[in-house]
Amino acid sequence: MLDDRAVRIIEILKDSFIPLLQAGLVFTVPLALVSFVLGLGLALLTALARISGIKVLEAIARFYVWIVRGTPLMVQLFIIFYGLPKAGIIIDAWPAAVIGFTLNVGAYASETIRAAIQSIPRGQWEAAYSVGMSYPQVLRRIVLPQAARVSVPPLANSFISLVKDTSLAASITLTEMFQIGQRITAATYEPLWVYIEVAFIYLMICTVLSRLQNYLEIRLGKYVIK
Amino acid sequence: MITIKNLYKSFGESEILKGIDLEVKKGETTVIIGPSGSGKTTLLRCINLLEIPTRGTIHVGQKTLTFGEGSDPTQRDIIELRKNTGMVFQGFHLFPHMTTLDNVMEGQVTVLKRSKEEAREKGLGLLEKVGLKEKSSAYPYQLSGGQQQRVAIARAMAMEPAVLLFDEPTSALDPELAAEVLKVMKDLAHEGMTMVVVTHKMSFAQDVAHQAIFVDGGILLEKGSPTQVFKNPRHERTKLFLSMLDD
Ligand SMILES: Nc1ncnc2c1ncn2[C@@H]1O[C@H](COP(=O)(O)OP(=O)(O)OP(=O)(O)O)[C@@H](O)[C@H]1O
Ligand SMILES: [Mg+2]
Numbered sequence: 259m260l261d262d263r264a265v266r267i268i269e270i271l272k273d274s275f276i277p278l279l280q281a282g283l284v285f286t287v288p289l290a291l292v293s294f295v296l297g298l299g300l301a302l303l304t305a306l307a308r309i310s311g312i313k314v315l316e317a318i319a320r321f322y323v324w325i326v327r328g329t330p331l332m333v334q335l336f337i338i339f340y341g342l343p344k345a346g347i348i349i350d351a352w353p354a355a356v357i358g359f360t361l362n363v364g365a366y367a368s369e370t371i372r373a374a375i376q377s378i379p380r381g382q383w384e385a386a387y388s389v390g391m392s393y394p395q396v397l398r399r400i401v402l403p404q405a406a407r408v409s410v411p412p413l414a415n416s417f418i419s420l421v422k423d424t425s426l427a428a429s430i431t432l433t434e435m436f437q438i439g440q441r442i443t444a445a446t447y448e449p450l451w452v453y454i455e456v457a458f459i460y461l462m463i464c465t466v467l468s469r470l471q472n473y474l475e476i477r478l479g480k481y482v483i484k
Numbered sequence: 485m486i487t488i489k490n491l492y493k494s495f496g497e498s499e500i501l502k503g504i505d506l507e508v509k510k511g512e513t514t515v516i517i518g519p520s521g522s523g524k525t526t527l528l529r530c531i532n533l534l535e536i537p538t539r540g541t542i543h544v545g546q547k548t549l550t551f552g553e554g555s556d557p558t559q560r561d562i563i564e565l566r567k568n569t570g571m572v573f574q575g576f577h578l579f580p581h582m583t584t585l586d587n588v589m590e591g592q593v594t595v596l597k598r599s600k601e602e603a604r605e606k607g608l609g610l611l612e613k614v615g616l617k618e619k620s621s622a623y624p625y626q627l628s629g630g631q632q633q634r635v636a637i638a639r640a641m642a643m644e645p646a647v648l649l650f651d652e653p654t655s656a657l658d659p660e661l662a663a664e665v666l667k668v669m670k671d672l673a674h675e676g677m678t679m680v681v682v683t684h685k686m687s688f689a690q691d692v693a694h695q696a697i698f699v700d701g702g703i704l705l706e707k708g709s710p711t712q713v714f715k716n717p718r719h720e721r722t723k724l725f726l727s728m729l730d731d
């Protein structure tokens with residue numbers, strides 16, 4: 259026998275599932291994806307600066323990583339969205355979130371990429387130089403493809419963290435999945451069940467991503483002994 | 485083909501090469517022997533500029549570069565000279581993420597800008613020459629050490645260098661596998677490839693080398709025909725070293 263409350267909760271969960279999933283697919287996933295792709299680009303540049311042997315570049319890269327890693331992501335988002343307007347720089351919630359997450363990914367992933375590049379044996383560089391390749395050619399053709407394989411597990415970790423961290427964007431007024439959840443909770447007074455539902459959708463998205471990671475690892479790993 | 489004049493190389497405080505003069509004629513094979521730490525690898529790596537000499541002149545093929553006087557050669561000069569050389573390492577260093585054929589095609593396509601078809605044809609020809617045509621789609625980890633080294637030789641040959649440099653190409657291999665690599669090297673020597681080989685395989689040196697040099701403490705102590713250097717060395721130091729080789 260289902261009592262009235264249970265019927266009501268099931269009703270709420272049913273009604274809110276589609277809007278939540280939609281918010282997840284329309285806001286959360288694209289926000290994470292765009293930030294991650296931009297962040298990876300920034301991370302690669304930062305990693306290359308760190309190992310460039312050029313003092314100024316190394317210092318800039320180290321300073322950037324130091325700042326981003328040493329401060330909370332939420333505080334960074336608040337500075338960009340609520341703080342910068344006081345300095346005359348007004349940024350909408352969506353680009354502000356993208357900037358914040360991109361900077362974050364750029365800093366963390368740069369360390370992953372740097373370590374991956376440095377894990378490729380010197381002999382690979384030397385063999386590539388010996389056939390007459392230039393530094394960019396060695397990087398692009400020989401070192402980065404091998405570093406990519408090593409980087410997949412840690413970068414997948416970063417991406418999955420990022421998907422969850424996008425919920426912080428709710429705090430700068432962005433209507434992503436978590437904020438939709440908050441609204442539904444406010445209207446229904448069922449925080450327990452609605453937030454479990456929100457958690458469940460995050461879990462589904464992250465599960466798909468883990469599968470993707472496995473697939474990538476297998477694809478990129480086909481040249482190593484199993 | 486190669487002329488080295490007054491070559492010095494220091495790592496920090498320690499001077500490893502102390503004024504090497506060496507000439508290698510077109511179509512000839514030079515064998516370098518010497519004790520561990522004497523600077524053989526460093527000398528070889530200076531010839532293709534994986535190490536930048538502290539001082540001295542290096543001429544390979546059509547290109548001459550002088551170091552340690554006024555303005556040093558640019559990166560571009562260095563790559564240009566290096567393109568005249570091919571290098572075969574003790575540890576093979578094949579590109580593990582590429583098939584055997586792709587390893588041999590890579591430099592041709594990326595550096596020489598040959599078309600894929602041309603590079604493939606040339607690559608398959610070279611793999612056939614080193615006896616590995618049927619392994620063209622294998623990855624390096626699927627090959628034995630001897631096979632990997634033969635692919636590495638094909639990879640170097642694909643660039644049509646004026647000279648091939650070998651740094652103890654067989655010392656990481658069992659005798660059987662070493663033999664198949666040495667066979668390929670002998671064939672190359674007989675076809676008139678110019679080669680500089682660091683090795684302690686005396687039978688190889690006797691068979692194919694036109695010139696042998698003995699390096700000790702960064703100095704070129706002995707230079708001559710293999711018979712001269714191995715049978716009638718002028719220095720006690722060379723005699724002592726040769727007596728300690730078991731091959
Ligand atoms: N990059 C480097 N930095 C500092 N010292 C180096 C470097 N490379 C080589 N050396 C030193 O130079 C000396 C000569 O080394 P090299 O490798 O040329 O000797 P080798 O004759 O090839 O010896 P082996 O027979 O053991 O291969 C050694 O003492 C070595 O420690
Ligand atoms: Mg050596």
